[in-house]
Amino acid sequence: MFRTVWSALALAGAGLILFALAAGLHALLAVPLIALAVSQLVFGGVLLRAHGIPVPRTLLVLCAVTTAASLALVFGGLIGFVPVVALLLFQWGVAITAALQLRNSAARQHSGGGGRMIAALVSGAIVVATITTPALSLTEPGSVALPHGVHHHQ
Numbered sequence: 001m002f003r004t005v006w007s008a009l010a011l012a013g014a015g016l017i018l019f020a021l022a023a024g025l026h027a028l029l030a031v032p033l034i035a036l037a038v039s040q041l042v043f044g045g046v047l048l049r050a051h052g053i054p055v056p057r058t059l060l061v062l063c064a065v066t067t068a069a070s071l072a073l074v075f076g077g078l079i080g081f082v083p084v085v086a087l088l089l090f091q092w093g094v095a096i097t098a099a100l101q102l103r104n105s106a107a108r109q110h111s112g113g114g115g116r117m118i119a120a121l122v123s124g125a126i127v128v129a130t131i132t133t134p135a136l137s138l139t140e141p142g143s144v145a146l147p148h149g150v151h152h153h154q
Contacts, residue, residue, distance in 0.1 A: 004047050005120040006127070007097045010090040011044030013128040014066065017087045017135050021070075021079050024140025029078065036066050056098035063095040079139075086135035090128075 018037035022030040053059055074084040
């Protein structure tokens, strides 16, 4: 349960980073990234509702496609290195969780108590926010955002 919640939150963080990266690209490259971002967010929502990962092989393919696309864009000089590192941390963490579930498919899934669920959500949200926030600030939309605490008067 703990790994599933963390994976769902990691997918949400990855989706946000993909949206920000897509916002700085030409439409031809942005549309596939937006599709990947939407799939990450949808899969994250599914994981929050499920006990375990319902289709781990599909999730592994999604992580592999996202990793390959982001590496191609970073090595092509189209997107920044730091947001991709954050994205890869999320993708590999989720892929490891999916692979562990495939390997231990006979393992019993237990939901744990409400306290464990809250602890997983809070700690996962803190980790995802800690990784996602600096990555978002280093994307093109993040570079043109107003600095925190500055008011824009006209």
